[in-house]
Amino acid sequence: MEDDYFSVEAILSENQKLQCTFKHEIPNMGHLGGGAERDIAVLSKLPIPIWLAYIFIYSDWADFTIPPAFNSKVKNALKAEATSVRIGHLVGAGGTWYGFGKKIMDMLSDEQANDLSEVLTKTFRARLVEIIDQAHHFASVGQSSSGVADSESARLFREGLDVTERELFTLAHDSAKRTKQWYENVNAKK
Numbered sequence: 093m094e095d096d097y098f099s100v101e102a103i104l105s106e107n108q109k110l111q112c113t114f115k116h117e118i119p120n121m122g123h124l125g126g127g128a129e130r131d132i133a134v135l136s137k138l139p140i141p142i143w144l145a146y147i148f149i150y151s152d153w154a155d156f157t158i159p160p161a162f163n164s165k166v167k168n169a170l171k172a173e174a175t176s177v178r179i180g181h182l183v184g185a186g187g188t189w190y191g192f193g194k195k196i197m198d199m200l201s202d203e204q205a206n207d208l209s210e211v212l213t214k215t216f217r218a219r220l221v222e223i224i225d226q227a228h229h230f231a232s233v234g235q236s237s238s239g240v241a242d243s244e245s246a247r248l249f250r251e252g253l254d255v256t257e258r259e260l261f262t263l264a265h266d267s268a269k270r271t272k273q274w275y276e277n278v279n280a281k282k
Contacts, residue, residue: 101188101191101255101256102191104188104191104255105142105188105191105192105194105195106141106142106143106195107141107142107143108141108142108159108183108184108188108192108195109139109140109141109142109145110139110140110141110142110145110156110157110159110196111137111138111139111156111157111159112137112138112139112140112145112148112149112154112155112156113135113136113137113154113155113156113157114132114133114134114135114136114137114138114148114153114154115134115152115153115154115155116134116153117131117132117133117134118131118132118148118153119131124138124140124144125138140154142192142195142196145199146199149199156199158196158200158204159183159192159196160182161179161182161183161189161192161193162193162196162208162211166182167211170211170214170215170218171214174214174215174218174219175218175219175222175249176249177215177252178248178249178251178252179215179219179252179253179254179257180251180252180253180254180255180257180258181252187253187254187255187258188254188255188256189254190212190216190254190255190256191255191256193208193211193212194212196208197209197212219257220260222249223253223257223260223261223264224260224264226246226249226250226261227260227261227262227263227264227265227268228264228265228268229246230265
């Protein structure tokens, strides 16, 4: 994922919310909680979009808890079998799990950031083989397939892809289709 101002992925990732606990009273900002309070009270817990949470966290006005999409339960499931976790559904709003994780890493201490980086990297590597395999399978089956060869687990895996993974699936699928067409054209000329 790129950190481009105009990148839809970056916008969706920065719009994800973090649970922030405020260390200080913040006057005239109660509307951020969606309630009728005028101020944000000390120890209030509010979900704040990342783009705004940066200001509160770096100003030391608030702390945040690591989102459920990156908690130990998810990490353990990913370690056990990364392809069985529907990571695209963990964060909602377009399924930008990797992008959201990158944004979270930017706000963590070095040790925590390295731990999260390792989880993101290992997950990506473990899932990449399955993504490419399924993309090539669909390219070889072609448009006329009835989908009989498609297993339920493969379908569930594809439904749980992150935005980045969906882009890779599409690229691999198109590449495999073009390679197949080229190969068929070369063989037809012989």
